[in-house]
Amino acid sequence: MQPSSARTMDPLLLLGSFILVAVVLTWIIPAGQYDRVENSQTGTASVVPGSYKRLPSHPVGFGGLLLSIPAGLARAADIIFYVFLAGAALTVVELTGAIGAILDDLTKYLARRQLFVLPIVSLLFLFGGAAYSMSEEIIAFIPLLCALMRRLKLPNTMAVAVSFGSATVAAAFSPFNTFLLGISQPALGLHLFSGFAFRCVFFVIAIFAWMAYLILKAARMRGIPDVTAEVIPEVEKKAHPAATGARQYLVLLILNGGLAVMIVGAILWSWETSQFSALFIGIAVLAGIAGGLKLRGTSEAFAEGLRRVALAAFLAGFARAVSVILEDGKILDTITELLFRPLQHVAGSGTAVSMLVAQSLLNLPMPSDSGKAMLALPILSPLADLLHISRQIVASSYQYCTLGGLINPTYGAFLAMLALARVPYTKWLRLVVPVYLILFAVCIVALVVGVRIGLQ
DSSP: OHHHHHHHHHHHHHHHHHHHHHHHHHHHSOOEEOOEEEOTTTOOEEEOTTOOEEOOOOOOOHHHHHHHHHHHHHHTHHHHHHHHHHHHHHHHHHHTTHHHHHHHHHHHHTTTOGGGHHHHHHHHHHHHHHHHOOOGGGGGGHHHHHHHHHHTTOOHHHHHIIIIIHHHHHHHHOTTOTTHHHHHHHHTTOOTTTTHHHHHHHHHHHHHHHHHHHHHHHHHHTTOHHHHTOOOOHHHHHOOOOOOOHHHHHHHHHHHHHHHHHHHHHHHSOOOHHHHHHHHHHHHHHHHHHTTOHHHHHHHHHHHHHHHTHHHHHHHHHHHHHHHHHHHTTOHHHHHHHHHGGGGGOOTHHHHHHHHHHHHHHTTTOOOHHHHHHHHHHHHHHHHHHTTOOHHHHHHHHHHHGGGGGTOTTOHHHHHHHHHHTOOHHHHHHHHHHHHHHHHHHHHHHHHHHHHHTOO
């Protein structure tokens, strides 16, 4: 069908546009580079403040444009394989009929209070985002959440919102984020989790605003004809729920047990996508056999899952092509210098707000939170000292800027989620931009208050 095809092409067209813009920028923006020093303990390289210098022009041509795509795919290989294996494993689980049967039972039980499901489902992702910036792992949950939203007569945009959206908001405001604060505060010479009480206040405000917005939007969306007729992932069309029995509960136990191990592994053992991918292979095999598919049926379901998530997986590599072009053209450091140079002429609370705005703009060429930290924090730290701004404000501005992940079209994992849910990027923006602006205003208020009270 035509509408379905147009929706499927939306993220590819969007990324293609950004890749072309990146190529054009390499012909316009002067090349330049900071000196970098490597941290022997972490193996990461940070820029040396004040070391920026111009370089001979390195414009990217047509050949470089084409090469950037396979280069991006190679650099995003871990995420691509994770999407493939997680999607395949979830397809095996779906084709056992277990998920459909359990969701039917859950929907009947909550028939008169279905909107309470949203905050309940969001709790897992709120905790994951607040604790360790849960992100790529969410991809595995999207097909399941789409099936749940279908039964609640809600659009697939809500599946992405209650998962990725909740985790992103929680991570940006969390007072105990082991990833974002674990990177920024030690790098700035601050004690880990310092400023805890201050961040708790704005964390509560942000989460309340986010959840209230989701519940309000969901109440307005339920039962709208064009919403309930929305195209949904193929997995739900082909999976025929069986009656709930011992097999279904065993499959659900295997799935939930695997996901729990994944979350614990991320928090306690610093697991990454390779460990997550291996875990999903185990989930697929065990769930397929427990669900009665046998070895041959499990293999066929796994292969079907690989086919279904191919586009979503490759989007992660296409998104990485943007940063490949900016790095090959030697303009990423120049963009950083242009964003941060004006900050030295701003005083007081305006400095803190300007830091937030500049780092939020840096999200587009540098979607990696760790990469952004290594690039921006060494520049902002001495600048804050010169302008008599607390380094705690620098850490907060860095953490708050990650809220931009809600709308960042160069973040591959985010686009993979939209593709799996078959939600066009423009439709997602219509849902999330109003609440993003509200939360961004909360970030500004938090920084201004932090400056005024002398947050340390």
